[in-house]
Amino acid sequence: MPSPPEAVLAPLHAAIARAQAVVEAETEALRRRAGIDLKSFEYRKSQALLDLDRARRSLPSEGLDRRTSEQLGMLRMRLDENMALLSTHMSAVREIADVIAKAMLEADSDGTYSRPGSGCLP
Template sequence: MLQRYNQPQPMPPVGASPAALNAQSPAAARVAANVPMLDVSIQRLEELIEIETSALREHKAINLKEFNDRKSQALLELTRSLRSLQGTGPNPALAERVAALKTRLAINQAMLKIHLEAVREIATSLSDAIRHSDSDGTYTQAISAVAKRP
């Protein structure tokens, strides 16, 4: 019996045997082959997020650009893996993994926000100190008035 390409297919159980996969339709076999790739993609992204979050929590010096580049690459890989599963039925195990990833991303986002706010405060303090050290007082009142405008 021919099946339409876009028709949702039931997801095979995670870790299904090769014999069980061969007994399934070609679409189901394709999905089964892509689930491990997706699992690896999620695991890589989780590990990367955890490393960055831990470094931020411990106030370690990190290269944010490098982490951003690596997260972008991991998200691209994840998107490609998810795209290969479009049109398939729901997979509770996969939904659970994605929910856990979403939680880790929210924690990472909160840590990055704290870090960026601290950087902003330091930059403001430094620019104020430079402005005050360079000033002879002539324009101080005018600069303060402009800085206070909304």
């Protein structure tokens, strides 16, 4: 089955490149542990997904060429890496939130309902 001509694939190639650039930028910022605006990256990734979807709709139904398949595979690898880093950061945020919540609960308790000998003041 012949692949679509380059002129038809060009918008998809451009959309893949833009999506990969956004994902790589966010991944690098997460690696550097820089203070990043995740909302901005969320918007940019949503826009990239919209661009990819629009470019995909313009393609004929026949299969993709090897170059496009490889680009999509690279994008997938970058997305997997990005997702793993985001997951790690979310776990850290949950742990910090749990520590803060526990400290607030302990500070709020006056010991009225604690058991004798539990280390809390009556």
